[in-house]
Amino acid sequence: MNVLVRQAAEHWHFVAPVLRKPKTEADYDALVVALDELLDLMGEDENHPVTSLVDIIGDWIEAYDEEHRPMPIASGVDVLRSLMREHGLTQSDLPGVGAQSVVSEVLSGKRQLNLRQIRWLAERFGVSAEVFI
Structure with missing residues (x-):
């Protein structure tokens, strides 16, 4: 097992609650809070180490919204x-x-x-x- 994978596995119990696709409203709400905190941490730094995590969580939130809160079609x-x-x-x-x-x-x-x-x-x-x- 390479070092990076081993380190990820050792710390997974700390990270797992944030890295889980939302299945319920509570999961969704927790991800939104996490995303807000990560965005505050990043500030304007688009090269911040958590940028890829922000992208992943943002994609999951967007997918949940599209599935559970579709935008109504306006005439x-x-x-x-x-x-x-x-x-x-x-x-x-x-x-x-x-x-x-x-x-x-x-x-x-x-x-x-x-x-x-x-x-x-x-x-x-x-x-x-x-x-x-």
Whole structure:
């Protein structure tokens, strides 16, 4: 057995609680706490010795989130509402979509965005047109 493997085995009981994929919410919560502490320890040093451990734990947390807390799929109208709220806009502030009544119909689901409107919104908000499709 090489020295590195032997040392890892001898110290495994100290490391094992941190190096375990989360199977429960408690496991997940413990990994999040460990990740926060490791990030505090690292600071801005991307070459810190624990960087690879941070990567591993971050990947496990992300995988758990994707499996247990999938992101809901937002419609183009949901995205538009969110962007309007974020930017403090009213229906009248979107002339590229149309008159206030047209924007109202889009937001209420009575009308769908057309390609011209989608392009204008993408340009207006600096996002990909795909978010409105």
